[in-house]
Amino acid sequence: MTIQIGTRDQLLVDLAASLRPDEPVRLLVILRLGGFEEFTSKFGNGATEKLLGVVISRLPAASGPSNFYYRPRKDELCGLVMGRLDGVEAALAAAAKDIDETLGAYGIALGFGTAILPHEARDPIQALAVADSRIVGVADGTTMPRGTAGGSLPLGMLQVV
Numbered sequence: 001m002t003i004q005i006g007t008r009d010q011l012l013v014d015l016a017a018s019l020r021p022d023e024p025v026r027l028l029v030i031l032r033l034g035g036f037e038e039f040t041s042k043f044g045n046g047a048t049e050k051l052l053g054v055v056i057s058r059l060p061a062a063s064g065p066s067n068f069y070y071r072p073r074k075d076e077l078c079g080l081v082m083g084r085l086d087g088v089e090a091a092l093a094a095a096a097k098d099i100d101e102t103l104g105a106y107g108i109a110l111g112f113g114t115a116i117l118p119h120e121a122r123d124p125i126q127a128l129a130v131a132d133s134r135i136v137g138v139a140d141g142t143t144m145p146r147g148t149a150g151g152s153l154p155l156g157m158l159q160v161v
């Protein structure tokens with residue numbers, strides 16, 4: 001499965017479109033990988049796509065197309081999920097739990113946060129802030145901080161791993 005990962009700029013454009021009142025409800029998902037440096041060091045640069053594939057495979061089929069993914073920061077991936085959203089958060093939690101159980105011994109954890117669009121935000125930045133404020137680690141339920149200062153990419157920069 002080839003997954004196209006877009007830039008932060010593309011994410012902002014698609015978020016703006018998703019926030020129009022006539023648009024169907026979508027779920028903005030931010031996935032944060034704790035221990036990103038350790039993850040890529042141990043499993044290589046192509047491992048992020050494989051990890052995303054694990055998460056996608058857990059989403060309910062009725063949730064509709066899940067092919068719009070973005071990389072706003074080095075240790076984060078975002079997705080816009082549409083269709084039936086029932087069960088999407090439970091599936092994300094199950095995928096994060098599986099990843100934590102499999103890779104936790106290496107210091108790697110997956111957390112996620114969501115925002116329902118267009119209901120929970122007026123603009124793209126607010127949508128990202130809402131989802132970002134909800135990112136928790138599944139293993140312990142605590143807020144998952146962003147990576148170190150070196151973990152962020154400049155706005156609009158795409159890094160495909």
